[in-house]
Amino acid sequence: MKRGDLYRVTHPTTRDPKRSRVFVIVSRQILIDSQFSTVICAPIYTQYHGFSTQVHVDIDDGLKHSSSIHCDELISLPKSVLTDYIGVLSIFKLTELNNALKIALSLEL
Template identity: 60%
Template sequence: MRRGELYRVKRPSTRDPRRFRIFAVVSRQVLIESRFSTVICAPVYTAYEGLTTQVPVGTDEGMKHDCGIHCDELVSIPKAMLTDFVSTLPREKILRLDEALRTALELHND
């Protein structure tokens, strides 16, 4: 498992109406490789409003259609649930993901 990978998760929560949801792994690599049982992920939704906290993804990234990674809705997911690999984001999208996370968490350097 690596940062920037996309996984399809079955019933990620009882509140999610979808049978499956795709998530992007956003935790730092040292945490992913640790004994810690969960990683931080950002959900992928069909809605993409062009917000600075969203990253557009589509068929080039293994999606069935255009959608967006929503960095304002980070969740912790057990590593054991991340078994259905979809794809790896290209470097350009990982850089956009980094910027969206900085914006969502207000981590800009002044």
């Protein structure tokens, strides 16, 4: 398990109407490798609005269709639910993700 990995999660939250959703791990690697039981993830939705806090992803990234990572909706998920591995983001997409997270969290660029 590493930062930038994509996982399909069944029933991720009680509020999510979808049966399953893909998430990307955004936690730092030292936390992922630790005994801590959860990691921070960003959900992937089929809607893409072009916001600076969204990262466009598609079939080249291992998804079935064009989608976007929503960095304004971070969630902590137990590592135990991250079992259905989809793929990993490219270095280029990780850079875009880092920039979107900086904007979403109002960190200095």
